[in-house]
Amino acid sequence: MANAGLRFVCNRFLRGRFAKIQPAVLGGQAACTQDGTAWQKRFYVAVPEEAPIKVKGIELSGRPLYLDMQSTTPVDPRVLDAMMPYLTDMFGNPHSRTHLYGWEVEDAIEIARKEVADLIGSNPKEVIFTSGATESNNIAIKGIANFYKSKKRHLITTQTDHKCVLDSCRALQQEGWDITYLPVQENGIIDLKELEAAIREDTVLVSVMAVNNEIGVIQPLKEIGQLCRSRKVFFHTDAAQAVGKIAIDVDDMNIDCMSISGHKLYGPKGIGAIYVRRRPRVRIVAQMNGGGQERGMRSGTLPTALVVGFGAACKVAQEEMVADRKHIERLSKMLYEGITSKIEHVYMNGDKDRRYPGNVNLSFAHVEGESLLMGLKDIAVSSGSACTSASLEPSYVLRALGKDDEQAHSSIRFGIGRFTTEEEVERAVDLAVQHVTRLREMSPLWEMVQEGIDLKTIQWSQH
Amino acid sequence: MSAPTAVQAKSLFRALLREGKRFQHYNVREYTLRRARESFRQYQNADEALAAEAFTKGKQDFELTKRQVLLYNTYHHSTPSVMELKQS
Known part of the structure; x- marks a missing residue:
C-alpha cells in the first residue's frame, strides 16, 4: 500500500x-x-503572473473555467472518436446509391438515427436531421402552420420560449395568424388552466419549451401533452436543453413534434433533429426544398460526420444519464449552498424543485450584473442566453417571471455539466462571493440597505 | 466471455488511469479519471455476466482514450486553464 x-x-x-x-x-x-x-509560453505555466493573455482588451491569466453549459457543451471524446473516420476515409455522400462510398455512410447515418430515436423513445423513421434546434423549431412552427392554414389560424406559445420560436411566431403573425403568448407564473412554469382556456377551435399547435435555457425550469410536458391530445391540437416542444439531460419519452408525454440540438448534449455544432410523429400523423410543409432527402421534409445532403457524432452523443447521453445526473445534482447543490451560505440577498430564479439542476440562475441583489461578469473574468458564465447577451436589455425571460429590471440585470446563469469538476465549482463560489462582496462594498445603495432603508421607498430626484 | 480476474481488472483500471492522466486538457482529463474510478467501483462486486460486459467496455474505452489523448494533445491550446495555475 x-x-x-x-x-x-x-x-x-x-x-x-x-x-x-x-x-x-x-x-x-x-x-x-x-x-x-x-x-516560452509553456515555461510560463509555472510563473503565470508574468504571462497574462490579452483578449478583447481583457487580461486573463489563463483559459477561464467553463460554466456556461446552456450556451454550448464541449464535444465528448467518445463523440469525436466516432466522428473521425467520417472526416477522413469515409467521405462519401450518404445519398449516393451506386457505390460503396455511399453505402457505408448511409449505414452509419441509419445507426445514428436509431441512437437518437432510442434516446427519446421514438421510431427511427420519425427522426429528421436538421442543422440544429433553430431550424427544427422553424420547421415545426411554420411547417405545421402552413400545412393546416386552410382550416386553422391560431397558435399558442409561452412568453419564456426561445427566441427562434417567438420569432417564427412573429413571422406567422405577419401572415395573419393569431398567436397567444402564454404568460408564466412567478416560478417560470405555465398554468395549465390558462393553457386550457387559451385553446380554441381553430388552434393548430401548442409550442412549449421543455427545459428553459435561461432559468432551467421543466414544464409539465406530460400534462400539456395529455391536454393537447384530448383537444386534438398538436404539441411541439423545444427540447434542446432537455434531451440527454432529463428523461424524455415522446409516447409517454404525447409529444407530436420535438426539436433537438446536437451541441447541447456534448455533440458537434451544426446538427440537430426534429421528431415528427407518424401516428397520429403530423404533416408539415418543408421549409427547405431540393433533393427530397429526409422524407422530403428537409432537403440537402446530410453532414455524415456531424450526424454520426450526434448519434454517438445521444448514445453516450443515454448510457451516462444516471451518472451525469448524480454528478450534476451534487455540484449544483454545492454551488447554490456555497454562495447562499456566504452572501445574503441572493435569489434563485425559477422554480426550486421542478428544474434541471445543471442550470443555476441567481440574482445578486444590489449588484450590477455586467460589472459582476467583468469581475468574474476567470469564470465563463453569462447573464442569460447567448443570443441576447450582446444587448444590454434585461432578459425577457426574467421579465416574464415578474422580476423588475434591477433583478433581471443582476442575474447570472451558472451552467454545470458532465465535464465540470468539483474544484471548478469551489473556485466559482469563492470568486462569486469575493466579487459580489467587493462590488457591494463600493455601492452606496448597499450601505443604505445595511442601514435598513427600503430602496423601493426612496424618491430619487430628477436631474 | 468470462468475467475478468481481479488482477486483470486492476491492471485495466491502472492502464486507463495512466492513459487518462496524459490528457493535457483539464476537464477531459479530470472527467476520464473520475469516470474510470466510478465505474470500476460500480462493477467491483458485480456478477459474472455484468463484470464481463463492463470489462469489454473498459477495454474499448482504454483504446478510445489512447486515440483521443493523441488527438487532444496534438491540438491542445497553449494557454493553460486557470484551474491549472497557482491560485493568486
Missing part, C-alpha cells in the same frame, strides 16, 4: 516535470516557426 502511494507521488511529480520539458523537447516545429515563443 505504501508502495502504491509512493508510486502515485512519483507519477505526479514526473508528470509535472514532463509538462514543462515536453514542449522544449517535442515542440520543435512550433518553436521553430514562432522563434521559441511556444515553449
Whole structure:
C-alpha cells in the first residue's frame, strides 16, 4: 500500500516535470516557426503572473473555467472518436446509391438515427436531421402552420420560449395568424388552466419549451401533452436543453413534434433533429426544398460526420444519464449552498424543485450584473442566453417571471455539466462571493440597505 | 466471455488511469479519471455476466482514450486553464 502511494507521488511529480520539458523537447516545429515563443509560453505555466493573455482588451491569466453549459457543451471524446473516420476515409455522400462510398455512410447515418430515436423513445423513421434546434423549431412552427392554414389560424406559445420560436411566431403573425403568448407564473412554469382556456377551435399547435435555457425550469410536458391530445391540437416542444439531460419519452408525454440540438448534449455544432410523429400523423410543409432527402421534409445532403457524432452523443447521453445526473445534482447543490451560505440577498430564479439542476440562475441583489461578469473574468458564465447577451436589455425571460429590471440585470446563469469538476465549482463560489462582496462594498445603495432603508421607498430626484 | 480476474481488472483500471492522466486538457482529463474510478467501483462486486460486459467496455474505452489523448494533445491550446495555475 505504501508502495502504491509512493508510486502515485512519483507519477505526479514526473508528470509535472514532463509538462514543462515536453514542449522544449517535442515542440520543435512550433518553436521553430514562432522563434521559441511556444515553449516560452509553456515555461510560463509555472510563473503565470508574468504571462497574462490579452483578449478583447481583457487580461486573463489563463483559459477561464467553463460554466456556461446552456450556451454550448464541449464535444465528448467518445463523440469525436466516432466522428473521425467520417472526416477522413469515409467521405462519401450518404445519398449516393451506386457505390460503396455511399453505402457505408448511409449505414452509419441509419445507426445514428436509431441512437437518437432510442434516446427519446421514438421510431427511427420519425427522426429528421436538421442543422440544429433553430431550424427544427422553424420547421415545426411554420411547417405545421402552413400545412393546416386552410382550416386553422391560431397558435399558442409561452412568453419564456426561445427566441427562434417567438420569432417564427412573429413571422406567422405577419401572415395573419393569431398567436397567444402564454404568460408564466412567478416560478417560470405555465398554468395549465390558462393553457386550457387559451385553446380554441381553430388552434393548430401548442409550442412549449421543455427545459428553459435561461432559468432551467421543466414544464409539465406530460400534462400539456395529455391536454393537447384530448383537444386534438398538436404539441411541439423545444427540447434542446432537455434531451440527454432529463428523461424524455415522446409516447409517454404525447409529444407530436420535438426539436433537438446536437451541441447541447456534448455533440458537434451544426446538427440537430426534429421528431415528427407518424401516428397520429403530423404533416408539415418543408421549409427547405431540393433533393427530397429526409422524407422530403428537409432537403440537402446530410453532414455524415456531424450526424454520426450526434448519434454517438445521444448514445453516450443515454448510457451516462444516471451518472451525469448524480454528478450534476451534487455540484449544483454545492454551488447554490456555497454562495447562499456566504452572501445574503441572493435569489434563485425559477422554480426550486421542478428544474434541471445543471442550470443555476441567481440574482445578486444590489449588484450590477455586467460589472459582476467583468469581475468574474476567470469564470465563463453569462447573464442569460447567448443570443441576447450582446444587448444590454434585461432578459425577457426574467421579465416574464415578474422580476423588475434591477433583478433581471443582476442575474447570472451558472451552467454545470458532465465535464465540470468539483474544484471548478469551489473556485466559482469563492470568486462569486469575493466579487459580489467587493462590488457591494463600493455601492452606496448597499450601505443604505445595511442601514435598513427600503430602496423601493426612496424618491430619487430628477436631474 | 468470462468475467475478468481481479488482477486483470486492476491492471485495466491502472492502464486507463495512466492513459487518462496524459490528457493535457483539464476537464477531459479530470472527467476520464473520475469516470474510470466510478465505474470500476460500480462493477467491483458485480456478477459474472455484468463484470464481463463492463470489462469489454473498459477495454474499448482504454483504446478510445489512447486515440483521443493523441488527438487532444496534438491540438491542445497553449494557454493553460486557470484551474491549472497557482491560485493568486
